[in-house]
Amino acid sequence: MVGATAATAAAIVVSAPSAQADPLPDPTKKGVKAQVDRLYEEATQATEKYNGSNEKREKLQKEIGDLQDVVARGREELNELQRGLGSIAAAQYRGGGIDPSVQLFLSSDPDGYLDKAAALDRIGSKQSATLKLAQAKQRTLDQQRQQAAEKLEDLAGTQKELREKKKEIQGKLGKAQKLLNTLTAEERAKIAAEEERANRASERAELGNEASASQRTAAAFSAAKSRVGMPYVWGASGPSSFDCSGLTSWAFKQAGVSLPRTSQAQANAGTRIDSLSALQPGDLIIMRDDLSHVGFYAGNGQILHAPKPGAQVRYEPISTSGMPFMWGVRIS
Numbered sequence: 001m002v003g004a005t006a007a008t009a010a011a012i013v014v015s016a017p018s019a020q021a022d023p024l025p026d027p028t029k030k031g032v033k034a035q036v037d038r039l040y041e042e043a044t045q046a047t048e049k050y051n052g053s054n055e056k057r058e059k060l061q062k063e064i065g066d067l068q069d070v071v072a073r074g075r076e077e078l079n080e081l082q083r084g085l086g087s088i089a090a091a092q093y094r095g096g097g098i099d100p101s102v103q104l105f106l107s108s109d110p111d112g113y114l115d116k117a118a119a120l121d122r123i124g125s126k127q128s129a130t131l132k133l134a135q136a137k138q139r140t141l142d143q144q145r146q147q148a149a150e151k152l153e154d155l156a157g158t159q160k161e162l163r164e165k166k167k168e169i170q171g172k173l174g175k176a177q178k179l180l181n182t183l184t185a186e187e188r189a190k191i192a193a194e195e196e197r198a199n200r201a202s203e204r205a206e207l208g209n210e211a212s213a214s215q216r217t218a219a220a221f222s223a224a225k226s227r228v229g230m231p232y233v234w235g236a237s238g239p240s241s242f243d244c245s246g247l248t249s250w251a252f253k254q255a256g257v258s259l260p261r262t263s264q265a266q267a268n269a270g271t272r273i274d275s276l277s278a279l280q281p282g283d284l285i286i287m288r289d290d291l292s293h294v295g296f297y298a299g300n301g302q303i304l305h306a307p308k309p310g311a312q313v314r315y316e317p318i319s320t321s322g323m324p325f326m327w328g329v330r331i332s
Helices: 006-011 032-094 100-105 110-116 118-122 125-181 185-203 215-225 244-254
Strands: 271-273 284-287 293-299 302-305 314-317 325-330
Touching (some): 032 125, 032 244
Antiparallel strands (some): 302 314
8 A cells, every 4th residue: 555654654753753853844933743733634534635636547447457458349349240241251252353432441451341342332231231340340449549549648647746746735734744854752742652652541541332323433433443553654545554534435445335435525425414413322423623533433422543654543622633624325
């Protein structure tokens, strides 16, 4: 899976400063931790855009492969028709000459034969049908080749988008690491301790005993719960590391449900629920104004999610997640 390794993700918060570290200014006067959190948020937002481009790339590659298979089969069918026309031509030659229409089709410009073959009515109905079928097959092949060429061009653009998003994400994570490297060992230890407290709080989370809305939702939520403690890695979709939408799509896949890859697409993948109080465990929770974060409603006001770089899959109170709730989604 493209993205940082689990070890790299875990090291983002606690790595020692480099001797060549270039201390960055604090123009916002909010402190290094606030700047790092902002960079992590921007990186997760860019990650969802990366995931969308990657999903498009995979779809295009499949469509191109399918088209190429269809073209190959059509080419063989056309070859068979041309072999049949060749047999007709051979028989006509032995009988004293080749019909002009057959001769024209077998030439280097078969597509133009109907316009030029005024004598088509002079050949038998079987020959006429074969000629028409061969030309129709040729036109279809040309259209399919053009479709494949257009998709290949679209694929090239999508791959460029992927490279740009990857560079953007890595740049933000690298800048966050440089900021962290400006801290003293004591300050870094304090940040690491905050993460550890969040992980311990996750282990003690009280979820209540409310039932999920369906067996599928319950199965997906159960799969997600089995991933608690796994690291956040941008672009990852399991089974041992995840970003936010990677966790939700992976969990529902274990329940036999195919979800779109991005949080924005998952926001419209089921029945929308606008009230937090109406959510049931296993419903999706869509966060942030740009819909760039998603997790599971876990019960008792808690979210189960892969929150950010350097963090683990964990439970947290929705009220303290630092991200505005937009709406819930129930997958049937």
